[in-house]
Amino acid sequence: MANIQIRKYQDDDAESVKEIFTMGMNEHIPSTFMHILKQPLTQMVLMCTFCALLTSSMSLLLPILAVTLLLAGVRHIAVFLFTKYIEESLKNDLSNISETYLTKKDSCFWVAESDGLVVGTVACLHSENAPECLELKRMSVRHSHRGRGIAKALCRTVAHFTRDRGYAAVILQTSVVQIDAQKLYEHMGYKKIRQFLIPEFFYKIVNFTIIEYKLDLQQVDNKED
Structure with a gap:
């Protein structure tokens, strides 16, 4: 944590925040691609396509080409899912962070x-679905600055802010493909409370789920005592 300062957002930080957010989200495209490939529906489509074309054409070239095109389509879906989320976020809360x-x-x-460069972000808002909680959002750290305890410090910043405002817990949501984020939150004491499927069509067909975590501040205080 040497030379790392955590401070309140300023309007001059807007472009750096958007850059960190966009780069962080795009990092999850490969893991989303692998997640889609692991789904039974995807594997069935690939296998049936390969076998049907191999049987009908009696050649390896056509089924291999078809499966390659299907894999390209799967990757396009992964790109689409995160591109859509990034665009919506930049138009919504990240379009005017101060407001x-x-x-x-x-x-x-x-x-x-760090040395004048914004290397990480985090935010919190009052939770609409859990009035007794604040919700942690927009957690991200530049890839070049990971492994230095910055994400943990940002998590603690939100926990302290929540406790100071008199709330009982922090909640957050992350996706099934964000494995490193899940490990971080669980290490920080967050407990998984539910997992649900995003209802939109593209998310449903690839079984893309959201995991909700909760940090009970009273339990944290008892452990520290």
Whole structure:
């Protein structure tokens, strides 16, 4: 954590925050591609296509070409899912971070800065579905600065802010393909409370689920005591 400062977001940070967010989300495209490939429906389509074309054409070239095209289509779906999410986020809360996160007492947005460079972000808002909680959002750290405890420090910043505002817990949502994020949150004491499927068509056909975690601040306080 040498030379790392966690501070409240300023409007001059906007482009850096958007860059970190976009790069962080795009990193999950390969794992999403692998997730889709592991689904029984995907494997059945690939296998049936290969076998049907091999039987009808009596040649390896056509079925291999067809499966290659299908794999390219699968990767396109993975790109589409995250591109769509990035575009929606940039149009919504990240289009005016100050207005979204800094105008209410129970919300905030922080950046981690190293030698003048913004290297990490995190935010929290009042949870609409859990009135007793604040929701951790927009956690991301530049790839070049990972492994230095920045993400843990950002998590603790949200926990302290939530406790100071008198809330009982922090909740957050992450996707099934964000394995490193799941490990981080579980290491920080978050417990998985539910897992649900995004209802939109493309997410449903690839079984893309969201995992919700909760950090009970009273339990954390008892452990620290």
